Amino acid sequence: MDSNKPLKDLDDWENDLLKRYPEPNKKQKEDYRNYNDSPRDALVREFYRINHQFQSYDFVVSKQEEFLSLDKRKMSVWDALDYLNTLVDDSDPDIELDQLQHLLQTAEAIRQDGHPDWFVLTGLIHDLGKVLCLYGEPQWAVVGDTYPVGCQFSNKIVYSEFFDQNPDISDERYNTKFGVYTENCGLDQVKMSWGHDEYLYHVMKDYLPKPALYMIRYHSFYAQHREEAYSHLMNKEDHENFEWVKKFNPYDLYSKVPVPPDAKALRPYYEDLIAKYLPNQLLF
Numbered sequence: 027m028d029s030n031k032p033l034k035d036l037d038d039w040e041n042d043l044l045k046r047y048p049e050p051n052k053k054q055k056e057d058y059r060n061y062n063d064s065p066r067d068a069l070v071r072e073f074y075r076i077n078h079q080f081q082s083y084d085f086v087v088s089k090q091e092e093f094l095s096l097d098k099r100k101m102s103v104w105d106a107l108d109y110l111n112t113l114v115d116d117s118d119p120d121i122e123l124d125q126l127q128h129l130l131q132t133a134e135a136i137r138q139d140g141h142p143d144w145f146v147l148t149g150l151i152h153d154l155g156k157v158l159c160l161y162g163e164p165q166w167a168v169v170g171d172t173y174p175v176g177c178q179f180s181n182k183i184v185y186s187e188f189f190d191q192n193p194d195i196s197d198e199r200y201n202t203k204f205g206v207y208t209e210n211c212g213l214d215q216v217k218m219s220w221g222h223d224e225y226l227y228h229v230m231k232d233y234l235p236k237p238a239l240y241m242i243r244y245h246s247f248y249a250q251h252r253e254e255a256y257s258h259l260m261n262k263e264d265h266e267n268f269e270w271v272k273k274f275n276p277y278d279l280y281s282k283v284p285v286p287p288d289a290k291a292l293r294p295y296y297e298d299l300i301a302k303y304l305p306n307q308l309l310f
């Protein structure tokens with residue numbers, strides 16, 4: 027197995043999330059922990075094993091230095107969407123939902139519920155940070171749950187037992203409740219494990235309203251928006267904006283529809299929406 031690509035498909039992570047957090051009112055088959063027995067589940071487990079081993083404080087600092095200068099490419103939103111579509115792995119056609127379809131379905135579900143247009147736009151773009159794959163980044167540094175580094179890893183994080191291989195767990199700067207942070211210092215001060223959320227936040231931070239930026243930056247932070255394991259690091263503004271992160275999450279997880287939206291027909295609407303908020307070329 028290629029340790030950079032334990033998953034057959036990036037979507038395997040998102041499909042796994044649906045098992046951990048099944049749609050309310052839909053029957054949950056079994057406890058998630060007793061439900062990881064298929065070959066695909068074994069790959070997801072391996073994915074988290076590697077993720078939790080390597081996402082250390084120093085690793086995050088090095089990735090921030092590498093990517094947050096945003097000097098790699100200039101792309102329009104549509105260029106980035108087109109690229110994401112090439113990531114689809116067709117070895118597994120039965121569960122395929124390509125990235126553009128996921129983004130359109132998320133955005134359309136938000137639009138149908140009558141939310142503000144910037145919320146709809148957030149649905150469309152929230153996963154564009156996966157263009158990190160353009161630069162050959164390993165899957166475990168692009169997708170997966172995110173969580174703070176530089177302080178104790180919560181046992182509410184999925185597969186938290188795998189943190190025993192993370193170097194920070196024996197580093198006394200990082201292995202206490204607050205680590206390098208202070209109580210209620212605010213998440214903006216907190217380094218998150220590296221992936222598509224943090225990266226896209228930096229690409230978008232000058233253009234969108236604050237709730238949209240929170241949704242982008244923390245949509246994979248399940249240990250907080252579902253488990254509330256890191257409230258001790260959050261300030262008042264974080265708590266207020268996490269209401270939006272929580273509002274966004276069901277659209278991300280549960281918006282798959284049997285008949286995929288017609289990307290061509292929807293394109294003019296989304297072109298206008300993109301142009302209302304974002305420059306034609308974005309720095310990635």
Ligand SMILES: [Fe+2]
Binds near residue numbers: 152222245246
């Ligand atoms: Fe995502």
Ligand SMILES: [Fe+2]
Binds near residue numbers: 128152153278
């Ligand atoms: Fe998503």
